[in-house]
Amino acid sequence: MRALALPDRLDTFGPRYTSYPTADRFGDHFGPDDQRRALARRAPGPLSVYVHIPFCESVCYYCACNKVITKHHDRASPYLDALTTEIGLYRTALGGPQPITQLHLGGGTPTFLSDAELTRLMATLRETFRPTDDAELSIEVDPRTADAGRLVHLRQLGFNRLSFGVQDFDPDVQQAVHRVQSFESVRALVLQARALGFVSTNVDLINGLPRQTPASFDRTLAQVNSLRPDRIALYSYAHLPERFMPQRRIASADLPDAPSRLAMWRAAIRSFGDHGYDLIGMDHFALAGDSLAVARREGRLHRNFQGYSTQPDCDLVGLGVSAIGRIGTTHAQNAKDLAAYQDTLARGELPVVRGLALGADDLVRRDAIMALMCRGELDHTEIERRHGGVFEERFAFELAELQQFADAGLVELQPRKVRVTPAGWHVVRTIAMVFDTYLRHPGRTTRFSRIG
Known part of the structure; x- marks a missing residue:
């Protein structure tokens, strides 16, 4: 088998493995009754909670998120009514209030909500989901919709972590993606967050946007480093205009070519x-x-629908339109259409429209993939202890496939262990894809984001 060329493996698409199986495997055979049964069977313990706020005042052309573009802020109130109903249904299904170790508000733009609306939402959440003393409470912030006063209010509500959507500081790139915000405004917010005692700030960037060049991206990198956020997420843009309508406003000719994307990724x-x-x-x-x-x-890293996390591998309740959750060995997703979501709750029903109950093969492969994604090491003995069988027999095909990664210096195939090397850690999801049985169908990887 030929040695694996690193650039070839980067210029492809693959799952982010916030779950396994991935969300495209969910089906409409899983509904509200299945979710209630999963909730009734769940083992006691703290929860993680995700709340999706879909509203944005303007569209960012690169965006592939579930969102509602509107300048009518009065649409938030009926949405909060629906969320209140959904939270109440979970309180009943869970048998009362539950402790949580993690809460994240995402979107869309959570800061689309006013101070009063955020206060209302947090009060409603706390009636059912009660943060532990060391809980992580985070919210995504669009710098264009926040100021110093807003950050003060978020801190008063108990949020201790912020994520700022930046994407790129270059004015030409910002014009091309319809998201204009100055470096100075973001800098002021990051400094304010630090002064207010937020435990962690994150900055999101995107590699591969229109009009991005290695030179322009170097300037953005320098500006981000000067802010010194606690965390940085660098995503790769996947141009799929046939699936995401806003991306049709991006001219393909403006997109950087594969060598430029790779150069920017390596520079970062x-x-x-x-x-x-x-x-x-x-x-x-x-x-x-x-x-x-x-x-x-x-070796305590975990991964869930919110990404990498320090939290133990706990159940996740997804609230809001399109939100995804995990209870035990089941995954569930709410209706993606706002009207359908609200109408279902108006009838007093959980808005779950699709999901999946994991089988035995799913569970062992999930453990294998998450071990690689989170620890960079897959221990044969540990998999056998948890799931039985002989690892080398169960995964003979996968071990043969991994040889090309070993030839490229991306993994070490040790006795009874697969270990990701420092070079392989940069393409760890490509390595994890070897264990994804659902990808053994032509064309499946085009559903996902770009690896590099």
């Missing part, structure tokens, strides 16, 4: 490393003292 890794950031996994970086970096070094 080098730049962040030079400024004290550890690669957490895939496309996430954190300062060496950040809890995420510490968890990575100590």
Whole structure:
């Protein structure tokens, strides 16, 4: 088998493995009754909660998220009514209030909500989902919809972590994606967040946007490093205009070619490393003292629908339109259409429209993939202890496939272990894809985001 060429493996598409099986495997055979049964069977223990706020005032052309573009802020109130009903249904199904160790508000733009609406939402959530003393409470912030006063209010509501959507600081790139925000405004918010005592700030960037060049991206990297956020997420843009209508406003000719994308990706890794950031996994970086970096070094890293996490592998309740959750060995997703979501709750029903109950093969492969994604090491003995069987017999095909990664220096095939090398850690999801049985069908990888 020929040696694997790293650039070839980067210029492809693959799952992000916030779950296994991935969400495209969910089906409409799983509905509200299945979710209630899963909730009734769940083992006691703290929960993680995700709340999706879909509204945005303007569209970012690169966006592939579930969103509602509107300047009519009065649409938020009926949505909060629906969320209140959904939270109440979960309170009943769970048998009362539950402790949570993690809460994340995403979107869309959560800061589309007013201070009063955010106060109302948090009060409603706390009636059913009660944060532990060390809980992580995070929210995504669009710098265009937040100011110093808004950050003060978020801190008063108990949020201790912020994620700022930046994507790129170059004015030409910002014009091309319809997301204009100055470096100075973001800098002021990051400094304010630090002064207010937020435990962690994250900055999101995207590699591969229209009009991006290695030179322009170097300037953005320098500006981000000067902000010194605790965490950085560097995503790769996947241009799929046939699936995501806003992307049709991006001219394909403006997109950087594969060598330029790869050059920018490598420059980012080098730049962040030079400024004290550890690669957490895939496309996430954190300062060496950040809890995420510490968890990575100590082998305590986990992964769920919210991405990499320091939280133990706990159940996740997804609230809001299109939200995804996991209870035990089941995954569930709410209606993606806002009207359908609200109408279902108006009838007093959980808005779950699709999901999946994992089988035995799914569970063993999930453990294998998450071991690679989170720890960079797959221990044959540990898999056998949890699932039985003989690892080398169960995964003979996968071990043969991994030989090409070993030839390229991306993994070490040790006796009874698969270990990801420092070079392989940059393409860890490509390595994990070897264990994904659902990808053995032609054309499946085009559903996912670009690896590099």
